[in-house]
Structure formats: structure tokens, C-alpha cells
Amino acid sequence: MASYFMYLQSISCDTLFIAGCGKFFEGTAEQMYSALVEKLGGLPDNTRVFCGHEYTLQNLKFARHVEKDNQEILKKIEHANELRNKNLPTVPSTIGDEKKYNPFMRVMMGEVQSHASCSDPIATMQSIRKEKDNFRA
Template identity: 60%
Template sequence: MFRLVSSLLPERAVQSLSAAYFRANAWYNVGSDKFHSTQTTIQHSTMKIQVLPALSDNYMYLLMDEKSKEAAIVDPVEPKTVLEAVKAAGVSLTTVLTTHHHWDHAGGNKELVSTYDKPLKVVGGDERVEGLTQLVGHGDTLNIGSLKVECLFTPCHTKGHICYNVTSDDPEHNPAVFTGDTLFIGGCGKFFEGDGTQMYRALVEVLGALPDHTFVYCGHEYAIQNLKFGLHVEPNNTAIQEKIAWVKKRREENLPSVPSSIGEEKQINPFMRVGEASVQEHVKTSDPVETMTAVRAEKDNWRPPK
């Protein structure tokens, strides 16, 4: 339905309809001025990442360099929450990192820029990103204090999707990648503007080439439903079974399931396991790209058993 609407209406109309839908959905599922998860801060050796829940299942991320106190925000759809977090953390926000143009990720950019008391750079890989000031492509880099942010071009969910890989010269640094709607815990984004070949490259050849200990911060709290589908694909995968139990406990405590890691996703995510015989046997093909396409098509119409 979203793909059909997007193809028939101008971009401004699509964004307005998206905004109305996401706001209504958040009000219905979460309530006014409430969060679907508890805000948490994760300490890395040279940076802090504050997980900021938004809408009914989105995540925004405040990325803070410990040395300079410079910060970036990933997908700030709810500017009020972002500004409160920035003030409380005592950091200087300089950059907006936008993974893609969909309203629930880029829809707060202009308001944040107009509200914050210092100039902000708005980075993205698509001209449709709201408030864009710097268009980036694969391999482009920028700095947040001492942190290096590498842009990874991962088109498929949208044709301009960018993931942001954060590294440091500090040997103790724990790398982190912000994957938007390309890679989720146990899943991947719908192929709205791409195909299986593109998602295979994005997940296996680009993100899959990152070190296994890279932390994965994704754009939505979709873990339980994704993992249940993964177990449907691989019923004997004990790593998925254990991850489901862990996530259920986290969600019972209203805690986010993020982050996971690249290494963990290779064990629990069927879309990163399309080269594995167990996943290929499920869709009756031995070609990884065909497997990617078939598994996504099944996921689009799959509902967990009651």
C-alpha cells in the first residue's frame, strides 16, 4: 500500500500522510507524551550513545564524543525529546545524521534546525531528506569530535539509504553502526525502492564486512516479530531461541532490545544468513540473492501463529 501511494502522490503529500499516520499510531499504541521504551545510555570507550525512543516503535540516537562533548543525532523525528536530551547531557549538537527520507526518520529535521540555538549540519544520501545541507555517498566521512563517521550507501528500502559507521583512532573504541531501516535485529527493511540484489549487497557485502564486534543500532523496535519469523525459517536455530528469550525479558522491563552486533546478526538474522543451507532449504533455492528475495517476500505476508 505504501509503495502504491508513494508512486501516485507528490512527495510533499506522501510525507504529510505519513506524519498523520505515525502520530496517530503512536497516540493509539503508546499514548501522549509517553515512550515505548525507557531511555538508556550505553557507554563505549570513547563515546556515549543515548537511545531515545520515539513514536510507537522508532529509535533516535544521540551520539556523543566523550573528549570534545560534540554530538550528533540520528533520525530526530521528535525534536523536543532530542533537545531535552542534549541539554541534560551538556553536549554541543552539531550534526543531524539522517538514514533515509521517510517521515518517521527525517520528519523532525527542519523543526530541530529552526529550534536549536546553534547551526546544524543535516547529512543524508537522498535529496528528499528534509532540511538536507550535505548530500553524502558511499565512503564519505565526517567527524564528530574525535569520532570518525563513515557513510555506507545501502539502497533498497529507499534508493538513498545511508548507514553510518562510527569508529575512532582509540584502540579501545567499540565501533557502532546506525542502520536505520536497512538492518534490524533479526530482520531487514521492506524493499520499497529496491530489490534482493541491492539488499544482499547492503547486508552481506557492506554491513556484513564490518567487524563482528561492531554494535548495531537500528531504526525500530521490531526484534520480537523479526526473531519469531527467523525461528519460522530456521526452527532449530538455538541462537534465535536464546535471543527471543532475552528480548522478551528486556521488553517486559520496558527496555530497548538495541544494540545487537554484526556477529550476532550473522547468527540470528535470516537476511544475513541467505548463504546458509538451512535458510536456502526453507525457500527451495541455492542462490543467495534469490534466497534474499524469497525470504523477504514471505516475511511481507507472514503473521506469527497465535
């Protein structure tokens, strides 16, 4: 457990949120791809994700915008709404769950690339992060 914690600390505090990722303030799409898809995505699927901000519902609205037919997003929206209606946090998640509905961890998937009009995962990452920066549900 401690080794995962140290590993995650070395990546960044604002890298992974439930169904989203941090803004590219000082980094690049290449660095975010490496952190999210290669490093975090390489952890065991049952690795729990504890992010420091409650952006889940906002992020899920964007995820739904990107992947309209992804049923995992709909399930997660329903579950997150139930939790928030009880004043409960949506945190934690797992790496395995994030791979199902987080568009930034799914930039290699056809529907996400099609949405971004890109065929390269890094270009897709750049495109959807820029779109998310200005997204209003």
C-alpha cells in the same frame, strides 16, 4: 567510529533491523544482499547496530519460522522477552550477533536456502523477504 557511521549512512536507514531487514520499497534483492551481507557483514563482528525501530520480537518469530533448529534464535528470543518485560529496548545488537540469527544475513546458509527452496543467496533473499511481507506469527 565516525567512519563506520558515515559508511552506514551511505547504505540506507531501513536496511538492517535486529533479526530482520527493511522492505524492498525502492530497491532489489541484489541491492539488499550487497548492503547486508557484503557491506555490513564485512564490518568487524563487534560493530554495534542501532536500528530505529523496535521490531526485534516480530523479526525473531519470523527467523524462528525460517530456521527452526537455530539455537541462537531461541536464546535471542528469551533475552529479548526479558528486556521487553522490563520495558527496556532490545537495541543495540552487533554485526556478529546478527550473523548468528538474522535470516537475511544468513541467506547463504543451507537451512535458510532450504526453507526458501532456493540454492542462490539472492533468490533466497527475495523469497524470504516476500514471505516476511505477509508473515503472521
